[in-house]
Amino acid sequence: MGKQGTDRLDPDGRQQPRIADGRSPLWRAHNAWRGVTLAYALVWFAVQHDEYARPAAGSAVIAAVVAWSVFTIWRYRSPAGRTHRLVLADQVVSNLLFLSSWFVLTPEQLAAPQVPSVVTIWHASAVTVAAVRWGMLGGGLSAAVAAGSNFLLHDVVNPAMWLDTVLLLGAGLLLGLASDTARRATERLARALRAEAATAERERLARSIHDNVLQVLSRVRHRGYELGGEAADIAKLAGEQEIALRALVNSGPAENAETGEVDLAARLRILRSSWVEVSVPGTAVELPADVANGLDAVVREMLGNVERHAGPDAGAWVLLEDVGGQVVLSVRDDGPGIPEGRLAEAETEGRMGVTRSIRGRVEGLGGSITLDTGPGEGTEWEVRVPRAGEQHSGRARARRLGGGAG
């Protein structure tokens, strides 16, 4: 993020669409507020200045207030003028001008709660600018400093002083909160625009790869197999690259930016390879991220298992079904299958391995799992997981964690 809260270049150094800083309205509001407080201070000065101990000094102070206000309002109009240094200087100048009332007012005036300082409420505009520039923390600190100056100047403690303190703190913190929120919104917008640009670029690349490279690879593989011999080896290599490239260009961003849910169908599509077929619905299967990640991991583990145990010629099929309240995930292979009792045997021997970890994951998601296998029949896992089962899965996880600790 740039200092001004807007990005001009993304990490690759490309030009980005310029995003308006969400805090700009707050800056304008601050400028307006400073103008209003200045007018208020001028009115009080006109009413009071005859009664000041040193009217000439009072005139000098109010002249400085006008000059500083005009200067800062002019600087704060453009993003380039909203620097840390100027806002810091603003804090010092505002508080010094406020404290200079000590030389202007009579001791009686200073002690009287109903008589304002020369700068009056204008003093508070230092708090608003700090809040806009630095957020909640800056606003709060500036309010504390302003309240401290207030106690220092009047040297009395009465309910009116405490009221001032609370109002200053409230304004600083609330406006700071608004500024923080606006800054985060700007950043989020910048991220979203970047993601959008990246997606468009990716789609353009994918289309181009698809229209050219993939067609050639596909043709090489096709023809190579027919020619046989060494050409068949080349065909095999082309085929592998074709599948890898296809998986790559088909993998879009799977996350829904609004709900944070993840499209499991898109996740699983990437797993297609020369020996894995993936069947998913045409529409997105959006699940809470932890459920989708968990199921993704389960499928990968199952496929890894097929690769290790089912022999080099085995194929595998993944089927994802969205049955309203739950999702059903089937993973089948046509390998030699698992002989009866083999899994139980492995478990009693203490080699829990795959089944244990797969079962654990599925139970953690509040789902159920069945295994259908036999010698020569391949293996078929079926996993059923409730789709909106947050409470359910949360409870199951709590149970598991509790049980696991003991």
Add this chain to the structure above:
Amino acid sequence: MTEPDVSVMVVDDHPMWRDGVARDLQERGFEVRATTGDAVSALRIAKTVRPDVVLMDLDLGDTSGVRASREITQEIPGTRVLVLSASGEHSDVLEAVKAGASGYLVKSASAEELVDAIQRTAAGDAVFTPGLAGLVLGEYRRMSVNPGAEANAPQLTDRETDVLRFVAKGMTARQIANKLVISHRTVENHVQSTLRKLQLHNRVELARYAIEHGLDQQEESTED
């Protein structure tokens, strides 16, 4: 496979692929009646040459492949469309199948698979990959979840659901027949029926949409 007596037309915008496939098919005894690179002229050419099977590439860069599949299957009786796509089973494949295509094959399929698929298409069978079965299953489920949006949506029978699930899990028609203790022919019929219901529903929906939006006349006037 005996020597086929099937006529084919190839629609694909990649000359290298198009000519390669045409040559392959000719070598295997198919009669390649025409090849074309764009879906817009496909209907016109198909009307003239009347092939048994149109091999339709879906990756034409727009939805023209889907539209051409619909027009050809509706306007030329006896001509069937087999969809080919390189980019995996995506929604455009489902759209083409709903629009009337009899089946789908990935472009990475072997020459034998392609020959087999064309013959089965010519014979009137539905050609399903596991991926297409997953898409069709998903489509029926989608329609049953929001029945309000899809009035009179067709439903799968339990048996059809079972068969589609087996296909989606990579089982061959023969394996499914053994598993369910039914004939191979019955399995094929179940698969075809799932497709036909979907296509019929799609056609009814399109007609209703056209009438509601007054598109039926407009379409006729733009027809040349």
